[in-house]
Amino acid sequence: MAEVVWSIAGSDSGGGAGIQADIKAMQSFGVHACTAITALTAQNSLGVEAINSIATNVIESQLQALAIDMPAKVIKIGMLANVQQIQLVAEHISHYKQKWAKPPVIVYDPVAIATSGDKLTEEDTVDALKTHLLPLVDVITPNTHETQLLTGVYLIGPSAVREAAKKLHEMGVASVVIKGGHWDYPKGYCVDYCATQEHEYWLGNESIKTPHTHGTGCSLSSAIAACLAKGYPLKDAFILGKAYINQGLHVARRFGEGIGPVAQTSFPEDLTYYPQVIEPGSWLADELDFEPPSEFNFAAGFADTGGELGLYAVVDSVDWVEKCLAAGVPTVQLRVKEPDDNLEADIQTAITLGTKYQARVFINDYWQLAIKHGAYGVHLGQEDLDDADLQAIQQAGLRLGVSTHGFYEMLRAHNYRPSYLAFGAIFETTTKDMSGQIQGLEKLSHFVPLMRHHYPTVAIGGIDLSTISEVVATGVGSVAVVRAITQSQAHQLAITQLQAQLGL
Ligand SMILES: Cc1ncc(COP(=O)(O)OP(=O)(O)O)c(N)n1
Numbered sequence: 001m002a003e004v005v006w007s008i009a010g011s012d013s014g015g016g017a018g019i020q021a022d023i024k025a026m027q028s029f030g031v032h033a034c035t036a037i038t039a040l041t042a043q044n045s046l047g048v049e050a051i052n053s054i055a056t057n058v059i060e061s062q063l064q065a066l067a068i069d070m071p072a073k074v075i076k077i078g079m080l081a082n083v084q085q086i087q088l089v090a091e092h093i094s095h096y097k098q099k100w101a102k103p104p105v106i107v108y109d110p111v112a113i114a115t116s117g118d119k120l121t122e123e124d125t126v127d128a129l130k131t132h133l134l135p136l137v138d139v140i141t142p143n144t145h146e147t148q149l150l151t152g153v154y155l156i157g158p159s160a161v162r163e164a165a166k167k168l169h170e171m172g173v174a175s176v177v178i179k180g181g182h183w184d185y186p187k188g189y190c191v192d193y194c195a196t197q198e199h200e201y202w203l204g205n206e207s208i209k210t211p212h213t214h215g216t217g218c219s220l221s222s223a224i225a226a227c228l229a230k231g232y233p234l235k236d237a238f239i240l241g242k243a244y245i246n247q248g249l250h251v252a253r254r255f256g257e258g259i260g261p262v263a264q265t266s267f268p269e270d271l272t273y274y275p276q277v278i279e280p281g282s283w284l285a286d287e288l289d290f291e292p293p294s295e296f297n298f299a300a301g302f303a304d305t306g307g308e309l310g311l312y313a314v315v316d317s318v319d320w321v322e323k324c325l326a327a328g329v330p331t332v333q334l335r336v337k338e339p340d341d342n343l344e345a346d347i348q349t350a351i352t353l354g355t356k357y358q359a360r361v362f363i364n365d366y367w368q369l370a371i372k373h374g375a376y377g378v379h380l381g382q383e384d385l386d387d388a389d390l391q392a393i394q395q396a397g398l399r400l401g402v403s404t405h406g407f408y409e410m411l412r413a414h415n416y417r418p419s420y421l422a423f424g425a426i427f428e429t430t431t432k433d434m435s436g437q438i439q440g441l442e443k444l445s446h447f448v449p450l451m452r453h454h455y456p457t458v459a460i461g462g463i464d465l466s467t468i469s470e471v472v473a474t475g476v477g478s479v480a481v482v483r484a485i486t487q488s489q490a491h492q493l494a495i496t497q498l499q500a501q502l503g504l
């Protein structure tokens, strides 16, 4: 069943922004959009002719009707025309947060000024927003003008953006997305910022040159709201929202004499529309004056694997490495999590067995020993990318496989142009604690088409004979398993059956 998302926002008679954009953007991500309308604006592509705010009792009746029958997973708030509306909406949100069994996530796009430059709210609303609404907001998505209006910080560069986000946090907002669409900094690029309580990151892409940008803010926040409702973490929801907007700007058309609306398209399936995760060392990071870490050793472009990896066994002993290779598994990983004094000798033996069976043997985690003994490749997690000597791995000619859990990590790993990408965990697993990181088949079926033309792709986590065919149907090139082999009754038979499902 589709997830329910509400939009509390104004109607744009021109059809490009407001409620109209929200419904279309939410629809594009497969959620059901419900609405509570706060204003009937008279707009066209040339500007705002009139704002007819809706009486608070009428807004309230819409909210009550929805609350008793169609509670939302996520509520997106857009235009609130005056202080009374802010107070009313804040009261209701506060009630939902306290009383609903599953409190809704609140995404607030503080619509103050339309793309046309027209003001959409009364002057005295900022104080009311700070007092009543912002402390209830989980994600706020202001543009440059709105950030300045709310925080008083003039966004002249990255440190000012950080300072503004900090002020919004202090006002009680949990996560802040500051949109750089109006920035043009660095020149020709669109750079956006996200700060949660724990992390901050920047996304960037070349600006898409079109005058038809009406509705981008509403559509981005609605796309983020929809993706949050679909279970994507904010990092991924933000990336998907950006890719959706970039795709829409690319095909945006004029309706009327002025600024046309961003096009409402579909789930972004083309990597060209996805932003870069800006990492220290990249050109955009230099422009933004990011400090590389002291042991920084970025490298991109690792040796290739000569094609897809086939059945991929991940095992914890040399004994299992040999059993899998002898049974014809083409790719094996030695993943030792409780090393003893034999670790180095085991790694050496695993590498030698790979040569003997002419198979690919990857070493998990121990990249120094893998280099020292000339392994075929290493497999690293996201945290390892921060401190492994990637240049040494690359120069030694080792292949590099990288784990990813979602769009953010996938795009981050893409900066390094590794030898393959692994997506996981697809299903629940008892082999490793993957709580909060289960991707499922729907997400896998989005990751694979984005990456399969760039890398061999691997799915891992909870896959066995009963599920492998659905996994293979996503187009993924390889399936990695632990228990499906090591806990099977007869490993040779299990391997033959798994290989058959992979078409090998
Ligand atoms: C093929 C493959 N994919 C993912 C992983 C997980 O690696 P990592 O994130 O480094 O976690 P640990 O395996 O070290 O717990 C993997 N090992 N293999």
Ligand SMILES: Cc1ncsc1CCOP(=O)(O)O
Residues within 6 Å of the ligand: 314, 424, 425, 428, 429, 430, 431, 432, 434, 460, 461, 462, 463, 480, 481, 482, 483, 484
């Ligand atoms: C190492 C790892 N990384 C993501 S899931 C996983 C474990 C997969 O094990 P299993 O195939 O037994 O579910």
Ligand SMILES: [Mg+2]
Residues within 6 Å of the ligand: 364, 365, 379, 380, 381
């Ligand atoms: Mg690891």
